[in-house]
Amino acid sequence: MKRNTNKFGLGDSPVANGKGPDDHDLNQSNLYAIVDIETTGGQPHQDKITEIAIFIHDGEKIVDKYHTLINPEKPIPFFITQLTGIKDDMVQEAPKFYEVAKEIVEFTEGKVFVAHNVRFDYSFIKKEFADLGFTFQRKTLCTVRLSRALMPGLPSYSLGKLCKSIDIPLSQRHRAIGDAEATAILFDKLLKINRPVVDGNMNMASEHTTQVLKQEIKTSLLPPAISKEQVDALPMVPGVYYFHNEAGEVIYVGKSINIKKRIIQHFNIDYKSRKSLDFKNNIADITYELMGNELVSLLFESAEIKRMKPQYNRQQRRSVFNTGIFSYLDENGYKRLTFGSVNKADNISMTPIIALSNHYKAKGFLFHKVAKYNLCQKLCDLYKTYGACFDYQVHQCSGACIGKESPEEYNKRVEEAIESFTFEHNSFVIVGKGREPGERSVVVVEHGTYLGFGFVDDTFSANSMEDFKEAIKRYNDNKDVQQIIRNYMRGKHKDKVLVFD
Template sequence: MYAIIDIETTGSQPAQDKITEIAIFIHDGQQIVDKYSTLINPQRPIPYFITQLTGISDEMVKDAPKFYEVAKEIVEFTEGKVFVAHNVRFDYSFIKKEFADLGYMFQRKTLCTVRLSRSLIPGLPSYSLGKLCKSIDIDLQMRHRAIGDAEATAKLFDKLIKINRPVIDGSYHMADPAEQLKHEIKTSLLPPAIKKEQVDALPTEPGVYYFHNEAGEIIYVGKSKNIRKRIVQHFNIDYKSRKSLDFKNQIADITYELMGNELVALLFESAEIKRMKPHYNRQQRRSVFNTGIFVYEDANGYKRLTFGTVNKADNISMTPLVALSNHYKAKGFLFHKVAKYNLCQKLCDLYKTNGACFDYQVHQCNGACIGKESPEEYNARVDAAIDSITYEHNTFVLVGKGREHGEKSVVVVEHGTYLGFGFVDEYFSAQSIDDFKGAITRYNDNKDIQQIIRGHMRGKHKEKVIVFD
């Protein structure tokens, strides 16, 4: 038995929006045998643009039952049945959230008619409910109302499970609904264009993976210690917003690059995101880091943190401790270090004055700005701040597991600057840092990369660290 469902809502995010209408058509595998529908009072105003789309207004739902008043009926109507919908994760996620708010765990097997349509009627220009119904001559009345869309989905479902398909010898026969639907239920969480066989063929090793749209464009880059497991997690998570559903529905292909270990996968993922700037990657997209945090010692012996343009460094000739995207980010970074390590705003170029800094006036600075605190005491805290943003060693190589047996990965940092990574034979012998430098592909150093390497080294890691003094 199948419960074919459609809902209307106050918006696209289950975490904050509510259901305004639900319709359920029961199909026994042969025909529609029952139906149920009701408006629902969402107990909040319905946005104007939603009313324009659905026609459902605050006035219409004013006297409608609240969700908890119809929850029992929904449970009884769907119990023991497969939850069917067009883009099933949208409807299923909303209903799960409504029940969760009542302290009830709603769980049903699911089936997506978008996936089923793509499988049984390939090659259509669009699989949206409206265009799909038009393509296969299904009369769709009351579009964007739950009762209309649910009835159209039920008619679509009925057509799909009765499609005649060719078998190996060229003859035709009625599709076996039980076997076909059993397969679709197992794969209902996958993006419509992704087949189970593609996911099953993915490696369980560390690497970087790419999601492509139907045009072949890369729309997302990710990394994992176990590529297949991470991608399955992507597909299994509950829908959070319309954007996340659109993202999932755009995935038409998956490719990957094996990296051998998590560190190299992290480094390569960061570089690829900056190079490609995929639409659905928001973190680490910035590729230009023009501002640096620098340290120097003034005439009075105080170590001073400051910020300036990388390569120009505002007349300070030195290598930056860390590179950031702009002066605004750099000032925020220094303010954080001042607060955490009790440093002086004036000696960090954050407060311009000829006398004491503002923090000294409110008893939050020990007075290095006016010579009251000795350079030795103040510099110890500056060194602690520097240690938090620099590597333990100045020049070193991290040697880890390679992509295959007999191979090793090497990550090279020279004079505090990340140079890149590469792969070498397990018998590779190096006498100097230059030998390792000749074995790597060069990549840009930046704040994201530095955080990746520092964080990795501070945790439990299996890489061998070779230090060059």
């Protein structure tokens, strides 16, 4: 086969799709390309395809097939070989993807792209074409979703267990040709569910099956257990949303100023890794809490993540902040920063300026401030010595450690550093939009400590900080929520800020 590393014979069009994704008409040409691939790993941005199989179904029967190994141009990991049986020497003489790209386009052109967990196969193939400078675009259909819709109540919808449940032979598991053939047989069975028999022959698909098929093509990007009706019912307002698994457990907490739009974005993004596919497939229900505005949504999301520690939330799960950053004046008038236990405060009887998870994080935090604001390591308890700190010896400290720089000059920079991670005001209330007309949200910070938030109606009257404190639900103060409030206050918000300094 002649090799061409620049183009692969698709003409001048930058879109390798023939008809656009909305041109397919189920009533005119029921053509489906049932696809399965094997890869070097689970991440499309770094892994490559090693095998592809395509079975063509015309709505009545399988009419054609295509299969080839593909040279991924990178080593196949041992654990992948253990799973699939595909070794490096098996693909050494196989064509590279660009050499079979035209055939893949021709085999799938004008057809619905069908696969079991379709986002996995579709995302990999899209990425391979994108690397060649072309856009691969097809309507998609997931046989996991289709099976759930047409055969509800089965114990599992994984390909292996599903085939066992309905007696589909699966002789080459974890090989593209074997899995694609099993998926094609499954798809054929699904199409023929509830078909009426006329003169001894099966007629066209039942109206119910046809409607389900059309609906599943439209909603193929949704998790298998989530219906279009559930998504349609989501509100387009600020709030916090929860993804639950089949056992009802919360596996992810998110927030948005538009709950419905954000959740649809979750479902529309291309598959990035095996973990992201597992995450999507585990979503069995969606619930939400209305919050009224962005700030309260951010604060409540952070609190819920720390409370629930959902499986798929990586950020903000830490709920214990044992180490504090403290400030005090020494006997020479220098304003010093230090770190220590929040509870014991290392014999420093004061409230921490900010709390972090551990001593390691606190030291890293202080080293960053020392570098950014030209502070003294010794006066930040990062360098133990009776003389000058190390930075002074390399001309990066101005000499506060040995009295060479005046306290007045040095303390100005310490104040700038503290200002970078504290609030502009000591005690204040942020009044924002509520969840419904006639309601307002209130967020309370007192003496630099976040106390919590609540909702009040327009008739609420407050004359002091104590009145606002009685209107809120208390939440824990920590580094994450302080960062949320600082960033929000420094942005372009329209909330009212009442200062009680």
